[in-house]
Amino acid sequence: EDQVTQSPEALRLQEGESSSLNCSYTVSGLRGLFWYRQDPGKGPEFLFTLYSAGEEKEKERLKATLTKKESFLHITAPKPEDSATYLCAVASGNTPLVFGKGTRLSVIA
């Protein structure tokens, strides 16, 4: 059974304090790993897709990386507007996406 575990559950950072969020996964045959951002009262917003170990994607202050067992979402010099819940999801075979429970990030000015 595919499993996705995100850590930490919650993270509080000072503005400018860089950190990383973790997504560990157990799947048989990864087809894609997805990162989403979710703001309160909104639906998840797509950020990145990673397909193979070693792949990296960047967008503004965010950088996603992928290994064979986990993915990291690195946040460099975060700003208060980066505060949100970040969701990780994996796809394998023909089964539907499996989502992690998310990391709730708060960036304090």
Added chain:
Amino acid sequence: NAGVTQTPKFRVLKTGQSMTLLCAQDMNHEYMYWYRQDPGMGLRLIHYSVGEGTTAKGEVPDGYNVSRLKKQNFLLGLESAAPSQTSVYFCASGVGGQGYQPQHFGDGTRLSIL
């Protein structure tokens, strides 16, 4: 640039009542999905559709029915609402195939069952 639109945005029901949640997408996507999101549980797939006229069960299908009569619409029905169905419901759509393309989400329907 509507994307995925869900109606209604909020609803309160009494136990035993029925209702239908509507999802509409204007991106010509083949795949559509219904999820529920509960505190501490993450997003869980209820039902999904891989094309017009098709539906399939997800992780938590009991108590729900769906229909996909038109490509752009995906309806989620609760025949006899129960308090355990209090949740935030999200609809999503995708180009096709689970592994290669991202899903795009609506902003949710907040449903309370009293």
